[in-house]
Amino acid sequence: MLKDEVRTRTYQMAILNNRHLFEGKIVLDVGCGTGILSMFAVQAGAAHVYAVDCSSIIKQASMIVRDNGMSDRITLIRGKMEDIILPVDTVDVIVSEWMGYFLLYESMLNTVLVARDRYLDPHNGIVFPDKAVMYLCAVEDESTKYERIDFWDNVYGFDMSALKYVALKEPVVDVVDPKLVVTNSVPILNIDLQNCTENDLSFASPFRLRAHRSDRVHSFVAYFECAFTRVRQPLGFSTSPFSKYTHWKQTIFYLNDPISVCEGEEITGTIACRPNRKNARDLDISLDINFDGRYSKIISKHVEYRLR
Amino acid sequence: MLKDEVRTRTYQMAILNNRHLFEGKIVLDVGCGTGILSMFAVQAGAAHVYAVDCSSIIKQASMIVRDNGMSDRITLIRGKMEDIILPVDTVDVIVSEWMGYFLLYESMLNTVLVARDRYLDPHNGIVFPDKAVMYLCAVEDESTKYERIDFWDNVYGFDMSALKYVALKEPVVDVVDPKLVVTNSVPILNIDLQNCTENDLSFASPFRLRAHRSDRVHSFVAYFECAFTRVRQPLGFSTSPFSKYTHWKQTIFYLNDPISVCEGEEITGTIACRPNRKNARDLDISLDINFDGRYSKIISKHVEYRLR
Numbered sequence: 001m002l003k004d005e006v007r008t009r010t011y012q013m014a015i016l017n018n019r020h021l022f023e024g025k026i027v028l029d030v031g032c033g034t035g036i037l038s039m040f041a042v043q044a045g046a047a048h049v050y051a052v053d054c055s056s057i058i059k060q061a062s063m064i065v066r067d068n069g070m071s072d073r074i075t076l077i078r079g080k081m082e083d084i085i086l087p088v089d090t091v092d093v094i095v096s097e098w099m100g101y102f103l104l105y106e107s108m109l110n111t112v113l114v115a116r117d118r119y120l121d122p123h124n125g126i127v128f129p130d131k132a133v134m135y136l137c138a139v140e141d142e143s144t145k146y147e148r149i150d151f152w153d154n155v156y157g158f159d160m161s162a163l164k165y166v167a168l169k170e171p172v173v174d175v176v177d178p179k180l181v182v183t184n185s186v187p188i189l190n191i192d193l194q195n196c197t198e199n200d201l202s203f204a205s206p207f208r209l210r211a212h213r214s215d216r217v218h219s220f221v222a223y224f225e226c227a228f229t230r231v232r233q234p235l236g237f238s239t240s241p242f243s244k245y246t247h248w249k250q251t252i253f254y255l256n257d258p259i260s261v262c263e264g265e266e267i268t269g270t271i272a273c274r275p276n277r278k279n280a281r282d283l284d285i286s287l288d289i290n291f292d293g294r295y296s297k298i299i300s301k302h303v304e305y306r307l308r
Numbered sequence: 309m310l311k312d313e314v315r316t317r318t319y320q321m322a323i324l325n326n327r328h329l330f331e332g333k334i335v336l337d338v339g340c341g342t343g344i345l346s347m348f349a350v351q352a353g354a355a356h357v358y359a360v361d362c363s364s365i366i367k368q369a370s371m372i373v374r375d376n377g378m379s380d381r382i383t384l385i386r387g388k389m390e391d392i393i394l395p396v397d398t399v400d401v402i403v404s405e406w407m408g409y410f411l412l413y414e415s416m417l418n419t420v421l422v423a424r425d426r427y428l429d430p431h432n433g434i435v436f437p438d439k440a441v442m443y444l445c446a447v448e449d450e451s452t453k454y455e456r457i458d459f460w461d462n463v464y465g466f467d468m469s470a471l472k473y474v475a476l477k478e479p480v481v482d483v484v485d486p487k488l489v490v491t492n493s494v495p496i497l498n499i500d501l502q503n504c505t506e507n508d509l510s511f512a513s514p515f516r517l518r519a520h521r522s523d524r525v526h527s528f529v530a531y532f533e534c535a536f537t538r539v540r541q542p543l544g545f546s547t548s549p550f551s552k553y554t555h556w557k558q559t560i561f562y563l564n565d566p567i568s569v570c571e572g573e574e575i576t577g578t579i580a581c582r583p584n585r586k587n588a589r590d591l592d593i594s595l596d597i598n599f600d601g602r603y604s605k606i607i608s609k610h611v612e613y614r615l616r
Contacts, residue, residue: 002463002464002468003455003459008464009464012464034463034468034471036463036464036466039466040464060470060471060474063470064466064467064468064470064471067467067468067469067470068466068467147311151311155310155342155344156310156316156317156320156344156348158344158347158372158376159372159375159376160310160342160372160375161375162368162371162372162375163342163368163372166368
């Protein structure tokens with residue numbers, strides 16, 4: 001994951017170029033992994049960093065912190081944020097790289113919010129990064145739809161369409177060619193990490209997408225951006241099809257029937273997302289689509305997906 | 309997995325071009341997945357196929373079999389081969405696509421052997437395929453070794469070599485460029501599926517690899533071949549770096565220190581493999597290496613890996 005340059009470089013710049021936020025401060029690194037964000041914080045002058053992770057990576061993180069001569073400035077703690085007790089009552093900064101696919105899938109955001117509510121200084125405390133926005137757009141995607149979905153119609157001469165309906169319910173995480181995007185992108189979720197609650201992560205957002213060329217729409221695509229806005233020169237990164245590759249790629253929701261759109265026509269609808277009731281790790285995502293175009297008309301089409 | 313053409317086409321040819329082995333026969337498909345091998349067997353004239361899988365895919369497989377009008381010829385059974393009882397005492401043919409990465413990792417071979425010992429006609433029964441051979445060769449691989457191993461020496465300015473030693477123990481499943489292969493390939497495991505036992509899958513095999521050019525060796529690479537030899541025209545497929553891509557790719561074992569070899573020099577040693585004692589799903593693999601070359605000398609170097 002460290003090999004995702006876009007992500008790690010952005011954190012590095014956000015931290016090292018904003019020493020005024022770290023100098024002499026107590027920092028909490030939620031889901032520290034190898035400890036790289038904790039070490040950036042030390043380089044930026046942090047008085048002490050508490051680095052928490054529930055995985056066995058904490059063993060290697062301890063060695064790494066020692067090998068880089070930072071053992072006196074970083075305390076590594078293995079455990080769930082919800083269960084452990086930090087040796088301090090408040091921290092000044094929470095750093096975390098918590099984002100999952102589709103921003104929220106298997107993300108550690110809930111854990112960050114628990115840490116924030118329990119430990120962050122309520123007056124001057126900062127969550128780093130502090131903003132995340134998810135976007136939706138629509139794409140022409142005949143080619144990958146054929147490979148992933150329509151493929152099942154005829155597999156070595158057999159009708160395997162039973163699997164097509166399984167495949168259609170599964171969003172696909174992959175790189176989307178920016179040339180395939182046929183509409184604008186609209187925000188569908190806006191997270192303010194300083195103030196949001198767990199409830200905000202279940203959402204239903206209306207959208208209105210305008211075609212900038214005439215084409216066929218085979219799928220909707222979601223991606224996100226994260227930003228550090230409480231710094232001198234705000235910065236962030238994007239996982240858009242138009243941005244540099246990240247390991248999060250984009251998330252693709254295929255439609256069984258493509259929509260023929262003409263330039264200027266609008267697809268409207270609602271995208272909703274919430275954790276699955278039985279298995280909270282999974283996300284239930286639905287699309288309600290309306291379209292009144294020259295060649296296609298869709299009235300309140302409801303499509304369900306499950307990210308697992 | 310069906311999208312792996314090399315694999316599925318080979319099974320299709322082996323079955324459809326050998327109707328004499330299937331016509332009027334009782335067939336058992338171990339780990340049937342979507343049921344494709346069972347349907348090939350029906351096309352080849354099987355009287356009846358019992359298709360067993362312990363995963364929920366059996367639901368879709370039932371629909372697929374029904375959609376292709378074969379419900380009267382294929383009985384789908386969800387369960388572990390070890391637990392279920394077939395409605396027949398013997399079967400004539402066992403078909404199975406059981407191979408995992410490094411042939412044996414998370415493979416279903418043990419299950420195939422249980423099925424064979426319990427149900428296969430001891431006189432004329434056939435396991436399909438009936439041969440599998442694993443090979444070893446050595447490669448020059450500075451470039452991917454840097455990305456995957458030496459990378460950890462300096463990560464954004466930090467010494468993360470603690471992770472290098474973790475990475476070195478983990479074989480990597482990926483495509484190896486055939487141009488990088490600097491020695492011959494030698495067989496390290498030869499499985500006769502008609503007769504082998506579970507014990508044969510833990511092995512220690514000596515090897516002798518001869519360099520066909522002067523170069524540096526950064527890793528050993530394993531791959532396998534499977535064959536149908538009890539047919540009119542024997543056929544099979546290979547997962548060698550020199551063969552067409554398959555989803556099994558190759559398995560790479562990196563060395564911390566490269567070996568400088570001159571043309572004609574030989575690396576000798578032993579490769580051993582057995583299931584991990586605590587977690588039988590994992591494979592413990594070790595290499596013992598000897599080399600007496602012009603520029604490098606290695607006496608009984610022991611390296612351990614774990615595939616998990």
